[in-house]
Amino acid sequence: AQTVTQSQPEMSVQEAETVTLSCTYDTSESDYYLFWYKQPPSRQMILVIRQEAYKQQNATENRFSVNFQKAAKSFSLKISDSQLGDAAMYFCAYRRGYDKIIFGKGTRLHILP
Amino acid sequence: DSGVTQTPKHLITATGQRVTLRCSPRSGDLSVYWYQQSLDQGLQFLIQYYNGEERAKGNILERFSAQQFPDLHSELNLSSLELGDSALYFCASSMGAGTGKQTGELFFGEGSRLTVL
Numbered sequence: 001a002q003t004v005t006q007s008q009p010e011m012s013v014q015e016a017e018t019v020t021l022s023c024t025y026d027t028s029e030s031d032y033y034l035f036w037y038k039q040p041p042s043r044q045m046i047l048v049i050r051q052e053a054y055k056q057q058n059a060t061e062n063r064f065s066v067n068f069q070k071a072a073k074s075f076s077l078k079i080s081d082s083q084l085g086d087a088a089m090y091f092c093a094y095r096r097g098y099d100k101i102i103f104g105k106g107t108r109l110h111i112l113p
Numbered sequence: 114d115s116g117v118t119q120t121p122k123h124l125i126t127a128t129g130q131r132v133t134l135r136c137s138p139r140s141g142d143l144s145v146y147w148y149q150q151s152l153d154q155g156l157q158f159l160i161q162y163y164n165g166e167e168r169a170k171g172n173i174l175e176r177f178s179a180q181q182f183p184d185l186h187s188e189l190n191l192s193s194l195e196l197g198d199s200a201l202y203f204c205a206s207s208m209g210a211g212t213g214k215q216t217g218e219l220f221f222g223e224g225s226r227l228t229v230l
Contacts, residue, residue, distance in 0.1 A: 033217035033218070035217070035218055043150075043223075044221070045156075045221035050216070050217055052217065091156070095217055095218075098144065099169065100158045100161055100171065101158075101218075102158070103156045105154070106155055
C-alpha cells in the first residue's frame with residue numbers, strides 16, 4: 001500500500017528566510033501525482049504545488065518549489081522569502097490516477113517575525 | 114473559492130444522534146471524496162464516489178454511510194454518534210476518467226465541523 005511520511009511534525013523559520021519541508025513516499029507505481037497542500041488556521045485545504053511523476057523538471061509556483069527525487073521517493077517543499085501568511089499546516093500527498101489522495105500527517109510551520 | 118460547497122459549516126449534536134452532511138462538487142466534476150480530520154490529525158479517507166457509484170472505501174465506520182445522487186451532489190450520513198466522531202469532515206471533488214485533461218488535484222470544500230457532546 002502507498003504511504004506518505006512527513007518526519008518533521010513542526011518547524012520554525014524566520015520571516016524572509018528559506019525553509020524546506022521533507023516528505024518521503026512509498027509506491028510501486030511509476031506514474032502518479034504528488035502534492036503539497038496548505039491548511040491555514042481557517043482549516044481550508046489549499047493546493048500549494050503539484051508534481052507529475054513522469055516530469056523530471058521540478059515544479060515551481062512563485063516562492064514555492066519542490067525537489068522531486070523519484071528514485072529516492074522523496075518530495076520536499078522549499079519556501080523562499082517566508083512570509084507570516086505562510087504559517088500553516090503543510091500536508092504532502094500522493095495520488096495514483098483517479099484514486100483517492102493519500103496524505104502525510106503534516107508539518108506545522110511557524111513563521112517568526 | 115474551490116467551487117465545492119459543503120453544508121452545514123458547523124453542527125453540534127448529542128451522542129446517539131444522526132446527522133447528514135451535504136456536498137455539492139465543482140461544476141463538471143464526477144468524482145466526490147469524503148475525508149475525516151480529527152483534531153490536529155491528518156486527513157483520513159472515508160469513501161469515494163464516481164458518477165453515482167461507490168468507487169473506493171477507506172476506514173469508514175459501519176455507522177457511517179454515503180451516497181452520490183444523479184445531480185452529483187453527495188451526502189454523508191453519520192449515525193449513533195459518539196464523542197470520538199467529533200471532527201472536521203471534508204468533501205472534495207475532481208474530474209473523473211474520460212472527462213478531459215486530468216490535473217490530478219482534489220478541490221476541497223471548507224469542511225463541516227461536527228461537535229458531538
